[in-house]
Amino acid sequence: MNYFRGDDGRSSSINLxxxxxxKLLGRFxxxxxxxxxxxxxxxxxxxxxxxxxxxxxxxxxxDQHTTSVTARLNYTFTPEMSLQTYLQPFISxxxxxxxxxxxxxxxxxxxxxxxxxxxxxxxxxxxxxxNFKQLASNVVFRWEYKPGSTLFAVWNQGRQGxxxxxxDRNFQGDVRDLFGLHPANTFLIKMSYWLNx
Numbered sequence: 001m002n003y004f005r006g007d008d009g010r011s012s013s014i015n016l017x018x019x020x021x022x023k024l025l026g027r028f029x030x031x032x033x034x035x036x037x038x039x040x041x042x043x044x045x046x047x048x049x050x051x052x053x054x055x056x057x058x059x060x061x062x063d064q065h066t067t068s069v070t071a072r073l074n075y076t077f078t079p080e081m082s083l084q085t086y087l088q089p090f091i092s093x094x095x096x097x098x099x100x101x102x103x104x105x106x107x108x109x110x111x112x113x114x115x116x117x118x119x120x121x122x123x124x125x126x127x128x129x130x131n132f133k134q135l136a137s138n139v140v141f142r143w144e145y146k147p148g149s150t151l152f153a154v155w156n157q158g159r160q161g162x163x164x165x166x167x168d169r170n171f172q173g174d175v176r177d178l179f180g181l182h183p184a185n186t187f188l189i190k191m192s193y194w195l196n197x
Contacts, residue, residue: 001014001015001016001017002014002015003015007042007043007111008111010040010042010043010061010111011040011041011042011043012039012040013037013038013039013040014037014038015035015036015037016034016035016036016037017033017034017035017036018033018034019031019032019033019034019070020032020033026076027075027076027077028073028074028075028076029073029074030071030072030073030074031070031071031072032069032070032071032072033069033070034068034069035066035067035068035069035070036065036066036067037065037066037067038064038065039062039063039064039065039066039094040061040062040063040064041061041062041064042061042062042098043059043115044059044060044061044062044096045057045058045059046058046059046060046096046099046127047123049118049120049123051120056101056118056120057101057102058099058100058101058118058123059099059100059101059102059115060096060097060098060099060100060127061096061097061098062094062095062096063094063095063097064092064093064094065092065093065094066090066091066092066093067090067091067092067171068088068089068090068091069087069088069089070086070087070088071085071086071087071088072084072085072086073085079144080143080144080145081141081142081143081144082141082142083139083140083141083142084138084139084140084142085137085138085139085140086136086137086138086139087135087136087137087138088135088136088137089133089134089135089175089178090133090134090135090136091131091132091133091171091174091175092130092132092133093129093130093131093132093166093167093174094129094130094166095128095129095165095166096127096128096129097127099118099123099124099127100115100116100117100118101115101116101117101118102114102115102116103115103116104116128164128165129164129165129166130162130163130164130165130166131161131162131163131165131166131167131169131174132160132161132162133159133160133161133162133174133175133177133178133181134158134159134160134161134178135157135158135159135160135175135178135179135181136157136158137156137157137158138154138155138156138157139154139155139156140152140153140154141153141154146194147194148192148194148196149191149192149193149194150191150192151189151190151191151192152188152189152190152191153187153188153189154186154187154188154189154190155185155186155187156185156186156187156188157183157184157185157186158183158184159178159179159181159182159183159184160181160184161177161178161181
């Protein structure tokens with residue numbers, strides 16, 4: 001667990017990351033970890049906008065939540081044969097508010113004097129946010145079919161989605177949405193043979 005606070009109390013971050021390992025009879029091992037963070041960043045860069053007055057470098061207040069679960073399961077059938085699996089759903093989402101631009105004195109001692117209002121209703125009225133979700137999984141089968149010679153069979157699957165607003169789904173709802181996304185599957189076979197002279 002860790003906690004941070006800065007920008008005269010306007011920005012803060014809290015992170016929780018519990019986890020545990022479990023082993024059984026020397027054949028089965030597993031590990032699970034959970035990570036949750038809540039970040040509030042008052043000076044998140046939002047974008048550069050150009051008009052007749054020139055370039056405007058804008059910053060916003062960002063309220064962001066990130067949640068992920070990592071699971072690893074390993075099973076050893078024999079000393080020559082094993083199976084390893086990995087799964088991680090990852091969700092990060094946030095909302096922007098209070099869009100403003102750098103002032104003429106961005107290094108001012110007073111925090112509020114570093115920024116100035118940005119008058120552009122198309123940007124500041126509803127700055128939006130984001131909802132990024134990703135699922136990564138991996139399965140590896142290993143077989144040492146003769147001493148020094150090994151066969152690996154690997155299946156990797158990834159799913160990813162993004163929408164430009166936070167939405168009102170909880171973590172379980174976002175994970176369910178992940179399984180509705182089109183997967184990217186990769187299958188690999190690797191074989192080595194030991195030449196003993």
